[in-house]
Amino acid sequence: MAKFDVRSGICLLCSELLLLNMVGCGGHRMTLPEVRPVAAVFEPLQDDLRKSYATLFEVAPTLEYSDSQIEKMRQYLEQAQDYCVGRFESVAGEYQRRVDDDQAALKKSSVTEEQRHTLHCRIQENRALKSQADVISQQAIPVAYDNRKAKLDLIQKWPAELTSIRQSIADGSYKHRRWADVQDIGFREVQANQKDDIKIGQEAVKDLKQSGLMPKEMDNQVVVEYINSLAKKLAPNSDLQVPLVVTVLDSKEINAFALPGGYLFLERGLIEAADDEAELAGVLTHEMSHVVARHGHRLMTKGAIASIIYQMAQIAAVVLTGGVAGIGTYYALQYGFYGLGLTLNLTLLGVNRDFEMEADQLGMQYAWKAGYDPSGYVRFFDKIATKEGYVNGASWFRSHPPFYQRMVEAEREEMYLPKQASPMVNSADFMAMKEALKTVVANADRESRKKPSLIGPEQGCPAPTKLVYEADQPIETICSAPLQASR
Numbered sequence: 001m002a003k004f005d006v007r008s009g010i011c012l013l014c015s016e017l018l019l020l021n022m023v024g025c026g027g028h029r030m031t032l033p034e035v036r037p038v039a040a041v042f043e044p045l046q047d048d049l050r051k052s053y054a055t056l057f058e059v060a061p062t063l064e065y066s067d068s069q070i071e072k073m074r075q076y077l078e079q080a081q082d083y084c085v086g087r088f089e090s091v092a093g094e095y096q097r098r099v100d101d102d103q104a105a106l107k108k109s110s111v112t113e114e115q116r117h118t119l120h121c122r123i124q125e126n127r128a129l130k131s132q133a134d135v136i137s138q139q140a141i142p143v144a145y146d147n148r149k150a151k152l153d154l155i156q157k158w159p160a161e162l163t164s165i166r167q168s169i170a171d172g173s174y175k176h177r178r179w180a181d182v183q184d185i186g187f188r189e190v191q192a193n194q195k196d197d198i199k200i201g202q203e204a205v206k207d208l209k210q211s212g213l214m215p216k217e218m219d220n221q222v223v224v225e226y227i228n229s230l231a232k233k234l235a236p237n238s239d240l241q242v243p244l245v246v247t248v249l250d251s252k253e254i255n256a257f258a259l260p261g262g263y264l265f266l267e268r269g270l271i272e273a274a275d276d277e278a279e280l281a282g283v284l285t286h287e288m289s290h291v292v293a294r295h296g297h298r299l300m301t302k303g304a305i306a307s308i309i310y311q312m313a314q315i316a317a318v319v320l321t322g323g324v325a326g327i328g329t330y331y332a333l334q335y336g337f338y339g340l341g342l343t344l345n346l347t348l349l350g351v352n353r354d355f356e357m358e359a360d361q362l363g364m365q366y367a368w369k370a371g372y373d374p375s376g377y378v379r380f381f382d383k384i385a386t387k388e389g390y391v392n393g394a395s396w397f398r399s400h401p402p403f404y405q406r407m408v409e410a411e412r413e414e415m416y417l418p419k420q421a422s423p424m425v426n427s428a429d430f431m432a433m434k435e436a437l438k439t440v441v442a443n444a445d446r447e448s449r450k451k452p453s454l455i456g457p458e459q460g461c462p463a464p465t466k467l468v469y470e471a472d473q474p475i476e477t478i479c480s481a482p483l484q485a486s487r
């Protein structure tokens with residue numbers, strides 16, 4: 001019990017400090033933001049920040065916010081994010097306290113078998129709720145606010161940028177940009193010795209499969225064959241010098257990633273989220289570009305890859321054995337709160353600001369060369385970004401961080417690429433694949449409904465509660481909704 005006395009002492013101390021500086025124990029704001037632009041500016045600006053990137057590229061030159069209004073909004077967003085993260089951290093802390101209390105109760109000698117069962121169920125439930133609160137505070141909230149801030153930058157800076165892009169088209173200076181030689185795609189060398197990555201990639205794939213974290217491969221032949229034929233269509237229009245090996249994973253996570261040497265993984269959730277072939281082509285060519293430019297290789301050594309896989313295997317061991325520490329994680333995996341994408345180390349995937357922009361540029365060029373509308377990738381990105389707080393997409397944003405410069409560079413490349421007469425956007429094969437996918441999704445949903453009993457080792461518990469949160473819910477409602485699930 002001494003443990004609890006110490007904790008409540010600290011909490012008391014903290015709540016006194018709160019009154020002084022409105023900062024909680026976790027170092028986050030405990031109150032709503034103090035700064036915000038005047039209502040006449042705040043409301044319309046909030047509405048503008050909910051628009052898609054594509055819409056903002058169009059309307060930004062007509063908007064008339066002053067720099068100081070934009071600056072106030074930026075401060076507001078910073079404070080609002082901090083407050084929101086703090087709220088969910090304190091909710092997570094509350095669930096942890098309930099777990100601690102129930103664990104202490106288990107130690108009492110008077111506890112009956114019936115009470116023990118109830119306590120086990122409650123511990124299981126509260127661990128799962130804590131895990132959900134963690135994912136929301138650590139992933140969903142930062143992603144939603146990063147997008148808001150990137151859009152605010154766009155409103156402020158895009159008009160001037162657009163003028164300079166038009167100028168560089170008019171005076172021909174755009175022909176001197178990096179990788180401007182699009183007529184030589186397939187004959188230029190983006191990075192020497194791509195083939196050297198094959199062995200590293202092969203080993204990483206093998207280790208990943210052995211770790212047990214890899215979702216099972218999709219076995220629907222229509223979907224698998226479609227994705228492979230699309231990849232075959234795209235590869236000859238790129239600077240790839242290694243064979244492309246594409247694997248479709250049967251997981252609801254919205255994610256795609258490439259390992260060094262040409263090993264590309266596409267998760268089912270991403271294919272579900274794509275609305276046309278140009279979007280999928282954009283995603284595939286973006287990932288191919290990481291391989292072409294050897295981003296994974298350039299960030300790490302072979303030893304580093306081994307240690308990342310080892311860490312993942314440790315996570316997997318806990319998850320798969322249903323070990324005590326892993327129940328929350330397991331629950332979250334079951335419900336798609338996070339998956340492979342959130343456990344993969346970003347270094348392994350070659351994620352870094354410059355590399356992302358390079359892969360965006362090359363990817364758009366390859367999609368364009370193959371005859372697709374090069375804006376497909378940006379449209380896909382935009383769609384996921386505009387579904388606010390979309391937790392299933394959190395791992396996508398983790399490896400594809402939103403930021404202003406990235407969106408501008410993509411828009412710029414699209415304006416520089418020679419116009420196509422009739423770019424491909426969709427195909428009958430894509431539509432047939434989407435039909436086949438419906439069956440796969442229906443089966444997977446049916447399977448997952450059977451799973452709640454697998455959540456933890458204690459059987460016969462009441463149905464688990466979900467934290468008050470819906471996919472697509474705007475971030476403000478997440479932050480202001482009542483948070484405590486009833487107990």
Ligand SMILES: [Zn+2]
Nearest residue numbers: 356359399400
């Ligand atoms: Zn990327």
